[in-house]
Amino acid sequence: FPEIDYVIGQYPMLTSFHIETADLVFPLREWLEEPMVNMTQLNTQWLQNECVHIGETVSHSIPAAQVVAKCSELMGGALPGLKPGYLGSSTEEEVKAAVAETLRAPSWDELVKDTDKYVPCITPADEYFNYHQHEMVVDDGLPAGFGTESRKIETYCQILLKLSRTGYPFCYPEPQEACADYSPICSYIEPAESPLADTEYPFVLTSGRVSYFHHGTMRHAPFSRELHPTAEIRINPVSAKELGIAHMDWVKISSRRGEVHARAYLTEGVNPKAVWMERFWNPECYDASQPNPTAGWRECNVNVLTKNDAPFNEVYGSYTNRGFTVKIEKSEKPAGVWVEPAEFTPFLPTADLLAEAQTKDVF
Structure with a gap:
C-alpha cells in the first residue's frame, strides 16, 4: 500500500488501516444505520430501517459514486472500464427508492408510513424456486447438469483444485492444468508447528470471535467496550497455575512471528495444552488524548502471531490463522490500552454530533 499514489x-470511524495508509477517509453509516433489505429463509425479505445517526454519515455507495462522477466529468464524460451504475446509487433518494421497489412499495414514504403492509415481503414459491435447472439444454446441445466440469456429482473437486493452484476461473483467462498432488482421501499430517514436540512454544493457539463485536467493527463503541474492554486469552486453570497466572492477569503471548498482550481468562473450556484468543484492535491507541499515539493493531491483535509463510494448505492455499504454537508469560497492560469504563468517555457522542447529525450527500 505505501507504493500506491x-x-x-x-x-x-478511523481504523488502523486508515491511520497508517489512507490519504482520504469518507465517514459512512454503520450497517445498522443503513436503510436496506435483509433476506431470511430464502424467499422472505425484511426492512432494516434507519436507527439514530451520530455525526456525519452517508450510504456506502454515495462517496465513491460521486468521486467517479466528478472524475468522469473532468475527463470528458467517460471513464474507461467503468460501467454505468457499477458503483450503485449516487443519492440518498435513489437508495431509498431501490429499497422500496424491492419490497414492492410505491415509494419510500409509503413504505415507512405503512411498514406492516409491505414487510415481510414474501416471494411466492412458484416465482422464487426454480427446479430442474440441470435439465436445461445449453449451447452444446447437452443438459447443463451440475455446476462441475464433468456436469456430474464429483467427490473429487477438480475445479476447486484449479482454483486453489492457479486462481482459475477468476484470475486467468485460460484454463490451467490441475496439480497432481491433491488427494481426495483425507489423511492426517502433523502441523508444521506441533505442540507435541515444541518445548519453546508449548501451547497451540486457536482463535475465534466474541459476540460484542463483528470482526473489526464497533471497537470504538463505548458501551460495547465497557462490556468487553480488551483482548482476552482463554487458558485452562491447570496451565495458568503452572505459569503463576491468575484470572484477568495481563499476559504476553509470543509466537515465532511476534508478540501481543491480553488478559488471561481462566476456563476449563479449553484443553490444558491449548489457548483461545479473539482478534482485537484498539482504536483508543490513536485517540488525540494519547501522548504517544500508535496505529492500535500491534498491542492486542492475534494476527501479529499468525503464521503467514509456508507451508500453505495444499488444497486451498490458505495460511495458518490458527493451530500454531505460542508461549505465555505474566506481563503488564500495554501503554495506551483502555480498560476502565470512564476511559472510553472520548468515544461518547458529543452534544454537537447529536444536535446536527448529517445524513445527506457529502458533496
Whole structure:
C-alpha cells in the first residue's frame, strides 16, 4: 500500500488501516444505520430501517459514486472500464427508492408510513424456486447438469483444485492444468508447528470471535467496550497455575512471528495444552488524548502471531490463522490500552454530533 499514489478509505470511524495508509477517509453509516433489505429463509425479505445517526454519515455507495462522477466529468464524460451504475446509487433518494421497489412499495414514504403492509415481503414459491435447472439444454446441445466440469456429482473437486493452484476461473483467462498432488482421501499430517514436540512454544493457539463485536467493527463503541474492554486469552486453570497466572492477569503471548498482550481468562473450556484468543484492535491507541499515539493493531491483535509463510494448505492455499504454537508469560497492560469504563468517555457522542447529525450527500 505505501507504493500506491492515493488511497481512499470508507468506514464509520478511523481504523488502523486508515491511520497508517489512507490519504482520504469518507465517514459512512454503520450497517445498522443503513436503510436496506435483509433476506431470511430464502424467499422472505425484511426492512432494516434507519436507527439514530451520530455525526456525519452517508450510504456506502454515495462517496465513491460521486468521486467517479466528478472524475468522469473532468475527463470528458467517460471513464474507461467503468460501467454505468457499477458503483450503485449516487443519492440518498435513489437508495431509498431501490429499497422500496424491492419490497414492492410505491415509494419510500409509503413504505415507512405503512411498514406492516409491505414487510415481510414474501416471494411466492412458484416465482422464487426454480427446479430442474440441470435439465436445461445449453449451447452444446447437452443438459447443463451440475455446476462441475464433468456436469456430474464429483467427490473429487477438480475445479476447486484449479482454483486453489492457479486462481482459475477468476484470475486467468485460460484454463490451467490441475496439480497432481491433491488427494481426495483425507489423511492426517502433523502441523508444521506441533505442540507435541515444541518445548519453546508449548501451547497451540486457536482463535475465534466474541459476540460484542463483528470482526473489526464497533471497537470504538463505548458501551460495547465497557462490556468487553480488551483482548482476552482463554487458558485452562491447570496451565495458568503452572505459569503463576491468575484470572484477568495481563499476559504476553509470543509466537515465532511476534508478540501481543491480553488478559488471561481462566476456563476449563479449553484443553490444558491449548489457548483461545479473539482478534482485537484498539482504536483508543490513536485517540488525540494519547501522548504517544500508535496505529492500535500491534498491542492486542492475534494476527501479529499468525503464521503467514509456508507451508500453505495444499488444497486451498490458505495460511495458518490458527493451530500454531505460542508461549505465555505474566506481563503488564500495554501503554495506551483502555480498560476502565470512564476511559472510553472520548468515544461518547458529543452534544454537537447529536444536535446536527448529517445524513445527506457529502458533496
